[in-house]
Amino acid sequence: MENQANETELSIPEAVLLGHALASRVADNMGIRAFFIKGPASVIQGLRLPRTSADVDVFVSTAELEAMLSGLRERGWRGRPVDPDNTTFPKHSVTVDHPEWPCCIDVHFRFPGMEKAPNSCYDVMWANTEQFELAGQEMRVPSKALGTVILALHALRSPHVPACRQELEFLAHHTKWQSAVPTILDISTATESLAAMRPFLEDLLPQNAAVEWPDASTEWRNRVMAKEPGSARLIAIAQAPLREKPKMLFRAVFPAPEVHLSRDIYSDMSLLGRLKSHRDRWARFLSAAPRIARDLSPLRRATAK
Incomplete structure (x- = not known):
């Protein structure tokens, strides 16, 4: 069978x-x-x-x-x-x-x-x-x-x-x-x-x-600028009005369950599973940090003008 x-x-x-x-x-x-x-x-x-x-x-x-x-x-x-x-x-x-x-x-x-x-x-x-x-x-x-x-x-x-x-x-x-x-x-x-x-x-x-x-x-400039995991969200936070930044930062650090499920629909959403997903997410971010800094350099130059 x-x-x-x-x-x-x-x-x-x-x-x-x-x-x-x-x-x-x-x-x-x-x-x-x-x-x-x-x-x-x-x-x-x-x-x-x-x-x-x-x-x-x-x-x-x-x-x-x-x-x-x-x-x-x-x-x-x-x-x-x-x-x-x-x-x-x-x-x-x-x-x-x-x-x-x-x-x-x-x-x-x-x-x-x-x-x-x-x-x-x-x-x-x-x-x-x-x-x-x-x-x-x-x-x-x-x-x-x-x-x-x-x-x-x-x-x-x-x-x-x-x-x-x-x-x-x-x-x-x-x-x-x-x-x-x-x-x-x-x-x-x-x-x-x-x-x-x-x-x-x-x-x-x-x-x-x-x-x-x-x-x-x-929107298009941001799409092209964001080359690494996490850079898109950092760009959005940098461009957001001051009053919206704290909420966006909180959600970047503590994402909703849907964020993990959007990456893998079979993600374990138990407390232990979510902690593991957070750990893996931060590992990907830290690994890409030097490249993210490179991605954000045009944004810093534009802001400085």
């Missing part, structure tokens, strides 16, 4: 493909405009090198977010614990999992780097989607131009990571080959992501191109 049970378990690649089909069916049945970002479709489109996706990324408007989550909950999917701190990094997706599935579904309602109001941004994105067959089902995915913007923004959050640099190089080569720069520039402008996309686009544009590059938002 045990061997039979093991044989029927979904592998992650199988689960991701079927997860796309499931989420697409939920959206279709409820009349929700949903499209799928990153994942296996981007590999088939030639925007990514072959890789195994670990989860499903579906995008809906803020107006239809709760309906999408409700449809998934009716099928046994449940929200994962999340860090209640929405100041350090404003939330852009909701992650759900299922006890019988080895992958998660991330339901996105905004995308970091795109500064336009979420619903207006969504309308621009939806206008740049196309039909695509995956797992035997028709669903919507970004056009190659929009897919490039999404993947570039995702990699530009962590340009110091070798895998992200490799992805940006691959996207840049593909963009030149497809002569897609004008369309990507238009989408970046329409979604107000020019500031975040600048490191990617600047070298691809003709030298005589006249582009007014806006300043990056504080």
Whole structure:
């Protein structure tokens, strides 16, 4: 019996493909405009090198977010614990999992780097989607131009990571080959992501191109600046109003249980288990302290001006 049970378990690649089909069916049945970002479709489109996706990324408007989550909950999917701190990094997706599935579904309602109001941004994105067959089902995915913007923004959050640099190089080569720069520039402008996309686009544009590059938002600058565990929270504390700093410091030292569970849903939340989680958290922080100090140096220089 045990061997039979093991044989029927979904592998992650199988689960991701079927997860796309499931989420697409939920959206279709409820009349929700949903499209799928990153994942296996981007590999088939030639925007990514072959890789195994670990989860499903579906995008809906803020107006239809709760309906999408409700449809998934009716099928046994449940929200994962999340860090209640929405100041350090404003939330852009909701992650759900299922006890019988080895992958998660991330339901996105905004995308970091795109500064336009979420619903207006969504309308621009939806206008740049196309039909695509995956797992035997028709669903919507970004056009190659929009897919490039999404993947570039995702990699530009962590340009110091070798895998992200490799992805940006691959996207840049593909963009030149497809002569897609004008369309990507238009989408970046329409979604107000020019500031975040600048490191990617600047070298691809003709030298005589006249582009007014806006300043990056504080949220985006913070995302790029925070390279180590703990640095994001320290940046948020440094930028917070004086009256909010004590509460934020307290929560940084004594985090809510959801913080531990967001890292590992199976964390032991007994008193002894939480003490161990605190110890491990501080060990990670102290190990990264020299690199965190390096991360924060631009913030100190900006504050000193």
